[in-house]
Amino acid sequence: MEASRTDYFSLGEPKPDSMKLAVERRRATWLLIAPAFVVLLGLNLFPIVYALYISCHYWMLARPQPPRFAGLSNYQELFFDARFRNSVLVSLKFIVLAVGIEMLLGFGLAFVFNTRLRGMATLRKLTLLPSLVMPLVVGLVWFYMFNENFGIVNWFWVVLGGTRVPFLTQGALALLSIVATDVWQWTPFVMLVFFAALQALPEYVYEAARIDGLSGSQIFFRVTLPLLRPAILIVLIIRAVDALRSLELVFMMTKGGPAGDTEVLPWYLYTTGFMSPDLGYAAAMAVLMLALVTILSQLFVRQLESREVTR
Amino acid sequence: MAEVQLSGVRKRFGLVEALRGIDLAIPDSAYVCLLGPSGCGKTTLLRCVAGLETVDAGQIRIGSQNVEALEPFARNVGLAFQNYALYPHLDVRGNLSFPLRAPRRRTEFGDGEIEQRVKSIATLLQIDALLDKPIVALSGGQKQRVALGRALVRNPTVLLLDEPVTHLDARLRHEMRVELKLLQRRVGTTTIHVTHDQLEAQALGDLIVVMRDGLIEQVGTPDELCTRPATSFVASFVGDPPMSLLTARLGQEAGVLSLRVGAAQLRPGERLGRLLDGLCDQDVEIAVPAHHIALGHAGDEQTIAARVQAHEWVGRELQIVVALNGSPVPVRLRTQQRLALRIGDEIAIRLNLGSAHAFDSKTGRRLQSSAD
Incomplete structure (x- = not known):
């Protein structure tokens, strides 16, 4: 692996390797918080967006017709x-x-x-x-x-x-x-x-x-x-x-x-x-x-x- | 600016007698340090002067006024708390002007004058650049300065400092120590400074009041405390390192006075001998300054066998703490020799009693001749 050659202790100019390391680290960060993010999205954001969606429809549960778009x-x-x-x-x-x-x-x-x-x-x-x-x-x-x-x-x-x-x-x-x-x-x-x-x-x-x-x-x-x-x-x-x-x-x-x-x-x-x-x-x-x-x-x-x- | 006089001040908290009759006269413009171990009553005494505690008995006079019945505000004292006690919801300017804006003072100061006073006190304490900062954004040293500024801003008659530099790191503590002294010289306010650090007290105090168990042990200049300690407690508390206390039994051998410390016999010398004359067969306490104790050879004169309890480097010197046979109190000495000691090693120490002090073993009071 290239990353293994990264010299963590070198001083002076940042090397291309360290740039790569930073990118990798950011990717890892995203991967790690992704599950929580997805759960949060599903639990919090979806119902709100869905409510917005329904609010733009004419939807009487007691009637057989499917929801109809009604705008505002x-x-x-x-x-x-x-x-x-x-x-x-x-x-x-x-x-x-x-x-x-x-x-x-x-x-x-x-x-x-x-x-x-x-x-x-x-x-x-x-x-x-x-x-x-x-x-x-x-x-x-x-x-x-x-x-x-x-x-x-x-x-x-x-x-x-x-x-x-x-x-x-x-x-x-x-x-x-x-x-x-x-x-x-x-x-x-x-x-x-x-x-x-x-x-x-x-x-x-x-x-x-x-x-x-x-x-x-x-x-x-x-x-x-x-x-x-x-x-x-x-x-x-x-x-x-x-x-x-x-x-x-x-x-x-x-x-x-x-x-x-x-x-x-x-x-x-x-x-x-x-x-x-x-x-x-x-x-x-x-x-x-x-x-x-x-x-x-x-x-x-x-x-x-x-x-x-x-x- | 005024002198402060305490007479017969007593204070009790439940079963604990914090102050057991304090008599003290503090001259005008003096810098006085109250020094003592934790629980000796020094902070209680300060709070009594400030009016945060009421006294059970006794009088407190600031200048010509009896203040023990007055509320804190009316005593016109400035108090810098150990933990700064700044108002966290205000910025630096707000904290400094707070005492001037206290509604009871409204009539005294106009906005312009308040601003001017805050500015000048901030300049004096070198915090004028911080005036608009919130308190939470300040470092410990900066908070300390603001606390001092708040105590000084209304020109108090007496400035009270409760362990003002205890929470700062060592370097800052030294700097603030010097500044405190300079500041006090400049404003000339009578200052009472509470501390448990005897180095701090010696560096700052014109007078040091050593307290213990709610009583004053000695009032004296830093030099007096070291050269003429009034009690064995002062001798063992003040000084760096403090003197070592030995309990000795006075005996007579072939008509010559001798001090028996454990198994060793010491000759008291001429000066000490005069003090101890007539106390034959009694116990006395002898305090020996650390630089009058040296390493010796077993069997020599004026030498006692000892066991190493601890050793540490203090600057360029090696400080050795040893235990004597049959004595619970450790003895401290310093040497410039480079020694490879181990804890538990048997060594011999040689005592020079030429400038030792003697104390009554029961009362702890200093024994002194009429010529002394």
């Missing part, structure tokens, strides 16, 4: 679909409310759990339980708890002197009930991330801040908060994207009702794709949703990457 007409139709617009709006409402409350509550709880009080470690473990439960089960449990006639929430409410509240069947209340359920399930996760971030904050920086003359609230706003920024952004991305995709609670608790007041985007997509079942239209919706998720997460990621320097 599915997208065009979506543009004028009031029900689609409503579902995007409901989704945004849900995300802002649920994730907003989760962030605030989780942040506050993290500070509480960060205090060195007796029993905090046990309490912390217990609070994590909700996030370990399957979302479908959570939805089922809260569906029963919020039930107007025999739910435990109403039972307490009546005991306290109130009249029965139709939590899941009255417009704004229904969405708020789902938000409450989501908050119940996901606040512990948010708390856990913030707690870990707080634990990792360097003690000595706080001492420096005390010597530099910052009061408690100033330390919070000018040291703690900036240092927690990465954690805040990461939790925001994870929770916002997750909330945008979440279907289980609506599926178990309201089925999008009443009158579309809780019809989040995934629910509309689900009913279109599997109930109607209009695959082309649903695929177009999925593609738009993917775009939304991508834009949303890119916004956060860019924030995360920009090393902002505060003065």
